[in-house]
Amino acid sequence: MKFSLVILGAPYSRQASATALRFAKAAINKDHSIERVFFFDDGVYNSNALTVAPQDETNIPEEWSLLSTSHNIDMIACVSSALKRGIIDQTEAKRYEKEAANISEGTEISGLGQLVEATLLSDRVITFGS
Amino acid sequence: MADKSILIIIRKAPYSNSIAKGAIELALASSVFEQKLSLVFTGDGVWQLLAQQQTETLGDKNHGKLLSALPLYDLEPVFVDEQALNQRSIELEDLLLQPELINSKTIKKMMADADTIFCF
Numbered sequence: 001m002k003f004s005l006v007i008l009g010a011p012y013s014r015q016a017s018a019t020a021l022r023f024a025k026a027a028i029n030k031d032h033s034i035e036r037v038f039f040f041d042d043g044v045y046n047s048n049a050l051t052v053a054p055q056d057e058t059n060i061p062e063e064w065s066l067l068s069t070s071h072n073i074d075m076i077a078c079v080s081s082a083l084k085r086g087i088i089d090q091t092e093a094k095r096y097e098k099e100a101a102n103i104s105e106g107t108e109i110s111g112l113g114q115l116v117e118a119t120l121l122s123d124r125v126i127t128f129g130s
Numbered sequence: 131m132a133d134k135s136i137l138i139i140i141r142k143a144p145y146s147n148s149i150a151k152g153a154i155e156l157a158l159a160s161s162v163f164e165q166k167l168s169l170v171f172t173g174d175g176v177w178q179l180l181a182q183q184q185t186e187t188l189g190d191k192n193h194g195k196l197l198s199a200l201p202l203y204d205l206e207p208v209f210v211d212e213q214a215l216n217q218r219s220i221e222l223e224d225l226l227l228q229p230e231l232i233n234s235k236t237i238k239k240m241m242a243d244a245d246t247i248f249c250f
Binding site: 008040041042111112113117127130 | 148
């Protein structure tokens with residue numbers, strides 16, 4: 001089955017993204033596929049590459065990156081949610097004259113149309129967080 | 131791409147939670163794909179529909195104006211949970227967009243009929 005995941009919760013503040021991460025791994029292990037992961041609202045903090053986790057805790061944004069690159073999963077951070085929360089890529093950094101970009105490897109910044117498209121391409125869309 | 135019916139259930143009041151705006155933006159984005167889309171306002175989400183929203187002192191955009199864009203995208207009628215209005219003593223004539231009143235039974239049926247549900 002083809003799943004798409006919508007993540008609304010910031011890592012560490014909410015359980016949502018850690019649960020979503022486990023769900024994604026479990027689905028892949030059972031030979032399902034993840035069509036797209038869409039980070040929306042506070043969920044965009046999951047794509048902050050500057051996240052530093054304590055040594056005995058999971059680095060959730062890093063885990064998403066690893067999952068994306070190792071299984072070639074499309075990951076999108078909603079542009080309107082991301083920019084106002086300081087999650088930016090090189091293009092946006094240049095456009096808004098910011099000193100650095102911090103988007104995680106494997107995640108792209110794009111619009112809500114990508115979430116609608118994912119809905120049409122997937123068998124199930126599951127939202128994590130509220 | 132397959133045709134799908136999408137149901138967006140809106141439960142959050144405006145201004146207190148950023149997803150209130152996100153949910154409406156998702157509805158507007160969906161219209162580009164020409165899918166069947168229904169919007170249901172329930173719980174504290176019904177506060178979003180109040181016609182008299184004044185945001186001058188809030189430093190935030192008027193949420194009602196964003197909602198007013200829905201008919202321009204052919205996203206009408208929107209549906210509102212009658213019980214949620216009654217619980218909050220909100221009258222139908224105080225609302226934007228002339229929403230259609232529905233009860234929990236209808237919401238249940240809409241949920242059963244939809245291919246994808248977003249609940250914000």
